[in-house]
Amino acid sequence: MMMATTTRMLRCVSLVSIVIFAVFVSECSSQRSVFDPVHASIKNDIAQRVELNIWCKSKNTDFGHHRLTYGAKFIWKFKINFWHTTLYWCKMWWTDVNGKYTEGSYAIYKAKRDWDKCENECNFSVRKGGIYRKEMYNDDAYDLVYPWPKRLVTK
Numbered sequence: 445m446m447m448a449t450t451t452r453m454l455r456c457v458s459l460v461s462i463v464i465f466a467v468f469v470s471e472c473s474s475q476r477s478v479f480d481p482v483h484a485s486i487k488n489d490i491a492q493r494v495e496l497n498i499w500c501k502s503k504n505t506d507f508g509h510h511r512l513t514y515g516a517k518f519i520w521k522f523k524i525n526f527w528h529t530t531l532y533w534c535k536m537w538w539t540d541v542n543g544k545y546t547e548g549s550y551a552i553y554k555a556k557r558d559w560d561k562c563e564n565e566c567n568f569s570v571r572k573g574g575i576y577r578k579e580m581y582n583d584d585a586y587d588l589v590y591p592w593p594k595r596l597v598t599k
């Protein structure tokens with residue numbers, strides 16, 4: 445009698461642990477984890493024959509100056525820090541075919557703002573209208589993160 449109850453209890457415990465283990469494994473193997481690297485990219489989608497200049501930094505990394513031809517991408521990878529204060533900052537500038545110069549400096553990636561928006565894959569598209577972030581689970585949908593600064597009209 446005692447033996448049968450113990451056996452049943454053991455079976456139950458092992459079933460519960462299998463369930464917990466399965467949930468744990470699927471959590472960990474899921475693409476969406478703050479412990480996994482974030483793949484980020486910045487793409488020049490401005491216009492044919494327009495080169496985009498970028499200079500991105502974080503507190504600990506300086507990526508230096510990069511020139512992106514139309515359609516080219518700058519890609520980097522990082523892990524979100526414990527405090528979720530991970531931040532990448534970029535200066536971007538370009539001159540259109542008519543010689544009009546535009547520049548801006550932006551917090552391109554902020555863990556607190558962007559984790560919920562793009563999780564482990566954050567692709568940014570730089571366009572005439574500003575800097576856009578690709579939406580998750582929604583092909584070809586982009587959200588405007590920053591417009592370019594208004595031009596100062598000086599005389």
Ligand SMILES: *[C@@H]1O[C@H](CO)[C@@H](O)[C@H](O)[C@H]1NC(C)=O
Nearest residue numbers: 485517519565566567578580
């Ligand atoms: C983001 O960019 C990477 C690298 O170019 C690409 O492999 C991936 O498919 C892109 N993801 C989305 C959701 O567009």
